[in-house]
Amino acid sequence: MKCKEIEKVILENVTERTAVPAAVQEHLQHCSNCQQLWRDLKQTISLCEMITAPGFSSNFWSRELAIFQKVPVAGRRRKLVICLSACFLIMMITTVSFLSWTGVRFPFSPKSSSYVQGKTLLPSDDDLLQLADYLKEEDPAFTLRLLMSN
Amino acid sequence: MDSVKNNRKNPEFDVYYRQLAPKLFGVAFRMLQNQSDALDVVQECFLRAFRSWEKFRSRSKVSTWLYRITMNLCYDQLRKRNRERRIENADSYQIKSDNFNGEWNLRQEKLVNQVKEEMEKLTPKQKTIFILRLYEELPYAEIARITRSRVGTVKATFFQTVLKLRKGLKEKGVIKNEM
Numbered sequence: 001m002k003c004k005e006i007e008k009v010i011l012e013n014v015t016e017r018t019a020v021p022a023a024v025q026e027h028l029q030h031c032s033n034c035q036q037l038w039r040d041l042k043q044t045i046s047l048c049e050m051i052t053a054p055g056f057s058s059n060f061w062s063r064e065l066a067i068f069q070k071v072p073v074a075g076r077r078r079k080l081v082i083c084l085s086a087c088f089l090i091m092m093i094t095t096v097s098f099l100s101w102t103g104v105r106f107p108f109s110p111k112s113s114s115y116v117q118g119k120t121l122l123p124s125d126d127d128l129l130q131l132a133d134y135l136k137e138e139d140p141a142f143t144l145r146l147l148m149s150n
Numbered sequence: 151m152d153s154v155k156n157n158r159k160n161p162e163f164d165v166y167y168r169q170l171a172p173k174l175f176g177v178a179f180r181m182l183q184n185q186s187d188a189l190d191v192v193q194e195c196f197l198r199a200f201r202s203w204e205k206f207r208s209r210s211k212v213s214t215w216l217y218r219i220t221m222n223l224c225y226d227q228l229r230k231r232n233r234e235r236r237i238e239n240a241d242s243y244q245i246k247s248d249n250f251n252g253e254w255n256l257r258q259e260k261l262v263n264q265v266k267e268e269m270e271k272l273t274p275k276q277k278t279i280f281i282l283r284l285y286e287e288l289p290y291a292e293i294a295r296i297t298r299s300r301v302g303t304v305k306a307t308f309f310q311t312v313l314k315l316r317k318g319l320k321e322k323g324v325i326k327n328e329m
Binding site for chain 2: 012015045047049050051
């Protein structure tokens with residue numbers, strides 16, 4: 001066998017616990033390079049085998065299994081919360097749409113806080129003050145005129 | 151514990167969990183070199199498996215499927231770590247011996263750190279194949295299924311990895327020529 005072939009066999013056998021084939025052993029007795037390679041690889045593997053992972057902590061199983069116990073419950077609870085939130089949102093949107101369709105105006109609704117003087121619908125003083133506060137920053141001159149006229 | 155055992159949806163889950171969790175932890179730990187990250191990976195792996203247990207079509211073994219999930223999670227973790235450039239400490243590494251004294255202990259620790267440094271230089275794929283072959287003693291065909299590559303590729307990668315480690319350890323003087 002040639003050294004290249006031996007190298008392949010050595011690599012295939014390096015992690016096995018079994019002995020190398022007789023033909024390889026015979027070659028190893030005569031070829032110092034392959035012998036060195038065999039020794040090096042064996043040493044490399046045994047050095048790597050020295051490293052081992054730590055064991056689980058004693059509370060690992062209980063912690064892990066407790067998490068799995070919660071999985072389906074948590075999933076169901078989350079779905080319930082999402083459903084309830086969606087229902088609430090839909091109801092809110094429907095209510096607001098219905099009210100705006102029927103003509104209810106926010107926040108300065110004349111129906112709620114104004115009074116009727118003769119046949120003209122006039123805003124109350126409170127409404128005007130609120131409006132003035134609102135417009136104060138937007139158009140101060142308009143606000144002033146509005147207050148003066150009332 | 152009982153609730154998992156009595157879970158009507160997947161009664162085998164508990165069995166697989168007890169059987170494979172320590173192995174998957176070992177793989178994750180060797181990949182990530184951090185105990186808490188490895189525990190997180192195992193936990194996430196089983197959570198994912200638990201959620202998709204019904205979808206699993208038994209085309210491969212459950213262990214292969216779980217190994218693959220673990221490997222993917224480890225890759226994600228490594229990518230995240232690369233982004234964060236977090237430096238890991240090697241304090242949780244253990245030496246496979248119980249009866250060592252001071253000087254011997256120090257020498258072994260130094261040796262282990264040198265081997266660990268060399269293992270860190272491997273690519274994630276090389277590391278995966280090396281760990282699954284050396285520590286888990288999985289056959290090449292199984293590793294090929296886990297890594298979704300060909301058996302020949304897996305073998306070649308493993309050989310390259312061993313030779314790379316040998317070269318690195320030789321350069322460090324850990325392996326010496328004996329003539």
